[in-house]
Amino acid sequence: MADITSQIPASARSALGSGPRGPKPRRRLSPGNIMLYGTLFVVSVYYLLPLWVMIMTSLKGMPEIRMGNIFAPPVEVTFQPWVKAWSEACTGLNCDGLSRGFWNSVQILIPSVFFSIIVASINGYALVNWRFKGSDIFFTILIFGSFIPYQIMLYPIVILLREMGIYGTLWGLVLVHTIFGMPILTLLFRNYFSSLPEELFKAARVDGAGFWGIYFRIMLPMSLPIFVVAIILQVTGIWNDFLFGVVYTKPELYPMTVQLNNIVNSVQGVKEYNVNMAATLLTGLVPLIVYFASGKLFVRGIAAGAVKG
Amino acid sequence: MTAATSISVRDLTLNFGAVSVLKTLNLDVAEGEFIVLLGPSGCGKSTLLNCLAGLLDPSDGQIWIKGQNVTWAEPSERGIGMVFQSYALYPQMTVRGNLSFGLKNAKMPQAEIDKRVARAAEILQIGPLLDRKPAALSGGQRQRVAIGRALVRDVDVFLFDEPLSNLDAKLRSELRVEIKRLHSRLQNTMVYVTHDQIEALTLADRIAVMRGGIIQQLAAPQEIYNRPTNLFVAGFIGSPSMNFLNGATVDGGRAFDFGGTRIDLAGYDGGAVGARDKAILGLRPEHLTITDTAEPGRTIPAIVEIDEPMGADSLVWLKAGEATISVRVPVERRPAHGAAVHLRVDIPKASIFDARTEQRI
Numbered sequence: 001m002a003d004i005t006s007q008i009p010a011s012a013r014s015a016l017g018s019g020p021r022g023p024k025p026r027r028r029l030s031p032g033n034i035m036l037y038g039t040l041f042v043v044s045v046y047y048l049l050p051l052w053v054m055i056m057t058s059l060k061g062m063p064e065i066r067m068g069n070i071f072a073p074p075v076e077v078t079f080q081p082w083v084k085a086w087s088e089a090c091t092g093l094n095c096d097g098l099s100r101g102f103w104n105s106v107q108i109l110i111p112s113v114f115f116s117i118i119v120a121s122i123n124g125y126a127l128v129n130w131r132f133k134g135s136d137i138f139f140t141i142l143i144f145g146s147f148i149p150y151q152i153m154l155y156p157i158v159i160l161l162r163e164m165g166i167y168g169t170l171w172g173l174v175l176v177h178t179i180f181g182m183p184i185l186t187l188l189f190r191n192y193f194s195s196l197p198e199e200l201f202k203a204a205r206v207d208g209a210g211f212w213g214i215y216f217r218i219m220l221p222m223s224l225p226i227f228v229v230a231i232i233l234q235v236t237g238i239w240n241d242f243l244f245g246v247v248y249t250k251p252e253l254y255p256m257t258v259q260l261n262n263i264v265n266s267v268q269g270v271k272e273y274n275v276n277m278a279a280t281l282l283t284g285l286v287p288l289i290v291y292f293a294s295g296k297l298f299v300r301g302i303a304a305g306a307v308k309g
Numbered sequence: 310m311t312a313a314t315s316i317s318v319r320d321l322t323l324n325f326g327a328v329s330v331l332k333t334l335n336l337d338v339a340e341g342e343f344i345v346l347l348g349p350s351g352c353g354k355s356t357l358l359n360c361l362a363g364l365l366d367p368s369d370g371q372i373w374i375k376g377q378n379v380t381w382a383e384p385s386e387r388g389i390g391m392v393f394q395s396y397a398l399y400p401q402m403t404v405r406g407n408l409s410f411g412l413k414n415a416k417m418p419q420a421e422i423d424k425r426v427a428r429a430a431e432i433l434q435i436g437p438l439l440d441r442k443p444a445a446l447s448g449g450q451r452q453r454v455a456i457g458r459a460l461v462r463d464v465d466v467f468l469f470d471e472p473l474s475n476l477d478a479k480l481r482s483e484l485r486v487e488i489k490r491l492h493s494r495l496q497n498t499m500v501y502v503t504h505d506q507i508e509a510l511t512l513a514d515r516i517a518v519m520r521g522g523i524i525q526q527l528a529a530p531q532e533i534y535n536r537p538t539n540l541f542v543a544g545f546i547g548s549p550s551m552n553f554l555n556g557a558t559v560d561g562g563r564a565f566d567f568g569g570t571r572i573d574l575a576g577y578d579g580g581a582v583g584a585r586d587k588a589i590l591g592l593r594p595e596h597l598t599i600t601d602t603a604e605p606g607r608t609i610p611a612i613v614e615i616d617e618p619m620g621a622d623s624l625v626w627l628k629a630g631e632a633t634i635s636v637r638v639p640v641e642r643r644p645a646h647g648a649a650v651h652l653r654v655d656i657p658k659a660s661i662f663d664a665r666t667e668q669r670i
Contacts, residue, residue, distance in 0.1 A: 199397035199470075202364050207411030207458070208385030217410075221401040 058082065058277035065273050081274035085282060089275055091262040094252070098279055101259030104170070105239060105286075108255055111174045113234040116181035117227065123182070124189025125215055129201050139190070146183035154247055161248060168250045176248055177238050185230055192226040193219065228297040236287040256283050314376075315340040315466060315498035316361065321370035323356060323522075330356045332522045333370065340465075341496045345509040348519035349545070354502045355470055357519070361500060362391050362468050375465055385414070387466075390459025394471040396451040398443035404454050405439045408461050422461075429457040432491070449480045456491070469501040473508065485511060506546055510534065518542045535658065536578070540667040543591050543660055549624055552597075552634045554590040554609075555664065558582050564606070565590050565661070568630040573606035576657045580670050587664035594624060594637040596655040599644055608651040609634075613644045627652065 027033075053070050058081050060074040087097040094100060126132075127139055157176060158167060166172035196219070204214045245255040254262070260283045264276045291298070316338040323331040330353050338344050346354040359365040361372060363384035371380045379387045398407050405426060412422045430436040433453045443451055452472060459467055472488070473481045489512055492499055503509055509516050510530045517527045518541075526538040537543035543551045556567035558574070562582030565572045567590065574582055582588075600608065611627035611634060623640045626633060629652070636652060644650055661670045 197395055197397060199393040199395050200399065202359075202362070202384075203391065203393060203397035203455075203458070204399070204410075205364060206362060206384045206389065206391045207462075208383075208414035209410070213414065218399055 054277045054281055058274050058281060060274055062270070062272065062274065081272070082278040082282070084272075085263070085275045085279035089263045089279065091251075091254075091259050091266070098256060098259055098263070098282055100252075101254055101256035102282075104249075104253050105256040107170055108173050108177070108245075109235060109238050109286075111171075112177035112181070112238050113231060115174065116178040116185060116234055117230045119178065120182055120185030120230070121189045121223070121227070122215065123186040124191075124193050125219055126211075127186070127190050128193040129198075129214070130211065139186075142183050142186055146187075150180070150243065154243075158247065167248065168253070170249070170253055173244060173248045173253075173255075176244050177234075177241070180244075181234055181237070185234070188230060188233075189223075189226060192223060196222060225297060228294055232290055232294055232298050235290050239286050313340045314338070315342065315374065316500065317373040318357075318361070319371045319373070321357070321360060321372065322368045323353075323360060323365065324368045330522050331360070331367070334522065334524060336517065336524065336527070338498055338500065340498055343492050343499045343501065343512055343514045345513035345516045346500065346502045346519055347504065347506060347509040347516050347545075349504060352519040353522040354504075354519050356522075358468050358470055358500060358502045361387075361466075362389055363387055385411070388464045389466045389468055390462045390464045391468040391470065392452070392455045392459050392472045394474050396443070396448075396455045396475070398451055398454055398458075400443055403440050403442055404435065404446070404457075407443065407454055408439075408457050411458065411462055425461040425463065429460040432460065432494070433457050448476050449484060452476065452484060453487075456488075460495075465498060467497050467499040469499065469503075471503055472501075473503075474505070488512065506548065510546075518545060520545075536669065537591070537660060538669050540589065540591075540662050543662070543669070547593055549594050549635050549637075551660075552592045552594065552632070553662075554592070554629075554632055554634075556588060556590060558585045558588045558661065560584070567609070567632075570609050570630075571606060572609070572654055572656070574656055574661070577659065577661065578657050579661060582661060582670055585663060585670075588670075589662040589664050591660040591662060592634070592654060593658070594635045596658040597634065597636045598653045598655075599625065599636060599638060599642070599650050600653050601650060603651045604653065608653050611650060611652050613646055613648045613650060615646070616643050618643070 049071075056073055057065060057070065059077050059079070061076065061078050061080070064075060085098055087099050088095060089097045091101075123142075127135055161167035161172045161175070164172075166175065200218060201214060204218045209217065240257060241255070242257045242261065245258045246261075249255070249258075260279050263279050314337055316336070318334060318336040321331050321334045321336075322329070334353075334357065336344075336357075346357060348354045356365060360367050361374075363379065363382060363386075367380065371378055373379065374387055374389070384391075398404075399410065402410065408426045408429060409422045412425065426439070427436075430439055433456060435450065435453050435457060438446060438450060438454070443454065446454065452475075455472070469488070473484055476484065485508055488501075492512075501508075501512060513530055515527060516530055516533050518525045518533060520541055526533055526542045528536075528538075533542060533546055537546060537551075540553070544553070554565075554567045556565055558564070559566045559571070561584055563574055565574055565588065572590070602608075603610065609629050611629040614626045614628050614633075616623050616625040618640050621640060622637050623643045625636045625638055625643065627636065627650070628634075634652065638644075662668065663670055
């Protein structure tokens with residue numbers, strides 16, 4: 001819709017300008033608002049308090065922690081726990097902290113996200129626009145796959161990866177993540193692509209574009225929101241994964257989550273709460289940043305994908 | 310097949326599962342002809358168009374375009390351009406990008422692309438819009454660009470799939486004239502799908518009225534209007550629709566008996582009527598006149614119920630025995646409500662149908 005004010009003659013516009021402007025004023029302290037903001041405040045405190053405790057504890061030294069007062073800010077701020085968590089904490093034989101796990105996770109994350117999204121988006125596109133004999137059955141089976149509990153497939157996949165010769169490697173884990181992301185991502189992309197007008201696809205075919213031409217030049221440019229959603233789902237899902245990481249890799253290749261567990265749950269020596277807190281925060285940082293950076297697009301994409309099923 | 314045949318559809322059949330959408334359909338379109346496929350929703354008209362375009366694969370039968378069997382050819386290899394109801398412009402490309410997309414896919418040299426885009430823009434008067442995105446265009450402009458996309462391909466056959474249905478009434482009549490002008494300028498073969506009979510009657514060289522995957526009648530608009538081949542076509546074409554009187558033909562087919570009223574059938578423009586105990590007399594509202602005097606064999610007595618003034622004309626609804634009849638009269642000659650009048654029947658313009666076969670006699 002065009003800007004309405006630009007169509008009003010200048011004389012009329014100046015007359016408009018002389019009156020009161022802006023939205024209708026509202027009472028700020030109505031009972032409804034008190035309820036609303038009161039609830040929001042309580043909920044934020046509920047969710048922020050643990051974060052507060054974690055950050056404060058991670059900045060304290062061990063003597064200060066032993067005094068109790070978990071809510072109090074540190075008397076003496078120290079970043080030593082963070083340094084230790086990142087580069088010195090011991091897990092098993094290695095004493096290079098979480099940094100090893102971080103880079104492992106990055107190496108797992110990037111190809112897993114990339115391959116799962118590429119394959120799922122092509123799946124969704126083909127299922128909507130290039131329907132083949134049995135495509136409905138294919139889709140049903142794929143969706144059914146997402147209802148099978150992981151635990152059932154855990155051991156068969158170990159055998160499968162072993163036979164393929166990639167058990168215990170990063171690429172084995174990448175393959176597992178790609179496969180397990182497939183049902184939900186395909187559903188997501190299929191729903192999004194079926195919400196795009198079918199006539200666009202027909203027009204592109206008349207214009208002589210083929211399977212890939214339509215995918216790359218017509219569909220992809222229209223699909224930014226759903227790709228953002230898929231990226232967020234996959235980045236957070238794969239980064240937070242623990243089970244597959246611990247089952248399908250070996251200690252040198254453990255992802256960050258597994259290393260975090262090993263640091264926090266080590267039974268020998270003193271429990272270093274400050275190091276544990278710092279390590280946990282470090283591990284959670286990546287999904288946190290992803291959410292902050294893409295919150296708006298995420299909501300838009302979820303809404304776009306939900307229009308039609 | 311003669312050299313002048315542009316499209317030839319031979320025994321085309323299409324089934325979706327158990328549902329038969331097109332039933333051994335045959336259609337020949339001459340070169341430069343404007344054919345309108347007209348029918349209610351679900352009659353198979355859009356399906357037929359999609360088959361012509363190659364967007365749907367037929368279950369059986371063949372499609373020939375310009376003497377080539379294109380039944381299994383890709384849409385882009387058929388020498389067709391298509392215009393869609395929702396315009397189907399690529400939203401991320403400018404108007405220029407939309408127009409040249411197909412040409413780029415065909416690996417045409419850039420100079421030739423520019424030339425063709427310029428020509429299409431000139432014909433459709435969209436030159437100033439070339440660098441805009443579709444979102445910044447009005448509905449009429451978008452449809453013009455969509456037509457331009459078919460135009461630049463320099464094809465023999467244009468396919469229109471209800472191109473004006475998404476526009477408001479005023480724009481629709483404007484673009485209708487423009488499409489007609491385009492056709493007389495380019496002289497391409499055009500196949501046009503619509504459910505709007507005004508579009509069909511104004512644009513078509515020939516109309517194919519479809520129902521249930523079968524072409525009911527394929528003829529010039531006047532022929533379809535004046536001599537509908539069966540009850541369905543008679544009822545579908547014309548607004549307000551044709552009046553149907555149930556009765557019988559008597560006296561060896563020389564008269565129509567309708568609730569005791571006899572109408573002389575002398576001068577009927579059709580086949581030998583013969584005596585039939587169940588027949589239907591079809592009369593268009595403008596082929597009846599209201600008079601005060603009864604003329605035996607030529608008039609039907611009726612009572613005026615309501616009238617609907619529509620500007621120049623008024624549509625008067627009357628009750629004749631059990632039947633309701635509508636008559637179009639000039640607005641200044643509207644009869645009074647409840648008046649007992651007589652309707653003079655213009656038999657040379659009437660249609661008689663056999664009530665069993667529903668075919669015109």
